[in-house]
Amino acid sequence: xxxxxxxxxxxxxxxxxxxxxxxxxxxxxxxxxxxxxxxxxxxxxxxxxxxxxxxxxxxxxxxxxxxxxxxxxxxxxxxxxxxxxxxxxxxxxxxxxxxxxxxxxxxxxxxxxxxxxxxxxxxxxxxxxxxxxxxxxxxxxxxxxxxxxxxxxxxxxxxxxxxxxxxxxxxxxxxxxxxxxxxxxxxxxxxxxxxxxxxxxxxxxxxxxxxxxxxxxxxxxxxxxxxxxxxxxxxxxxxxxxxxxxxxxxxxxxxxxxxxxxxxxxxxxxxxxxxxxxxxxxxxxxxxxxxxxx
Numbered sequence: 001x002x003x004x005x006x007x008x009x010x011x012x013x014x015x016x017x018x019x020x021x022x023x024x025x026x027x028x029x030x031x032x033x034x035x036x037x038x039x040x041x042x043x044x045x046x047x048x049x050x051x052x053x054x055x056x057x058x059x060x061x062x063x064x065x066x067x068x069x070x071x072x073x074x075x076x077x078x079x080x081x082x083x084x085x086x087x088x089x090x091x092x093x094x095x096x097x098x099x100x101x102x103x104x105x106x107x108x109x110x111x112x113x114x115x116x117x118x119x120x121x122x123x124x125x126x127x128x129x130x131x132x133x134x135x136x137x138x139x140x141x142x143x144x145x146x147x148x149x150x151x152x153x154x155x156x157x158x159x160x161x162x163x164x165x166x167x168x169x170x171x172x173x174x175x176x177x178x179x180x181x182x183x184x185x186x187x188x189x190x191x192x193x194x195x196x197x198x199x200x201x202x203x204x205x206x207x208x209x210x211x212x213x214x215x216x217x218x219x220x221x222x223x224x225x226x227x228x229x230x231x232x233x234x235x236x237x238x239x240x241x242x243x244x245x246x247x248x249x250x251x252x253x254x255x256x257x258x259x260x261x262x263x264x265x266x267x268x269x270x271x272x273x274x275x276x277x278x279x280x281x282x283x284x285x286x287x288x289x290x291x292x293x294x
Contacts, residue, residue, distance in 0.1 A: 025290070034096050041109040059228050061267065064270055073099055103293050111125025111285055115281070128285070142165055146160035162176065179205070196238065197210045197235040239260070
């Protein structure tokens with residue numbers, strides 16, 4: 001059968017343009033607890049160590065743990081809204097409830113002054129956490145790195161598996177098996193919680209790490225300074241409960257005196273995009289953008 005009209009990525013336009021298609025917002029909405037203050041239209045992921053809705057400039061977190069877009073919360077009386085005029089309005093504080101649309105049509109926050117085309121796949125923004133952009137230039141591992149302690153009594157982490165990845169939207173060089181992560185740097189005080197994130201460059205060998213600030217609770221951990229250009233492929237959660245502090249790069253991750261309680265997390269792409277733009281927008285950063293979540 002011949003196709004008619006311009007090509008499109010919109011799932012409800014099967015083989016031709018249809019001016020009668022309704023583009024009214026609405027769809028499936030769920031309730032989560034906010035990890036930090038959330039605004040209407042924020043793109044959110046499920047924080048793996050707190051199991052709360054979160055946002056970040058760490059682009060690897062979105063294709064791995066994406067949830068959807070904020071459409072309401074405690075500060076809206078737990079009513080969900082489809083109103084582009086609410087873009088950027090706070091809907092919940094940390095620890096409060098947030099309503100997240102996971103399917104259907106809703107509004108996101110634009111992170112660029114450039115043009116986003118109708119039908120263009122959407123990715124995480126790189127300027128303001130929670131905003132989106134009309135490209136897929138994120139960086140993420142595409143199969144399981146399987147991070148673990150390098151060996152018994154070691155202060156290092158390794159990725160057991162060879163893993164492929166994409167960086168800034170393009171395929172990068174696969175890592176070697178048993179690649180040592182960069183040394184953990186920074187001290188976690190006894191009784192405190194912190195994470196150490198592990199990253200690798202497009203060459204598959206240059207590794208770096210980053211530590212969060214210490215927190216008094218696991219839910220209080222704030223992700224370390226984010227990277228929009230490196231592949232963040234995993235992290236380790238540290239909570240020393242023995243004697244003394246955990247000293248990154250010195251204390252063994254299985255130390256029986258400090259007792260780091262190390263828990264290892266992998267970050268692996270599980271979806272390709274954060275939705276599809278339903279309109280062509282050339283506008284201001286922070287403006288409303290209508291999104292289709294498939």
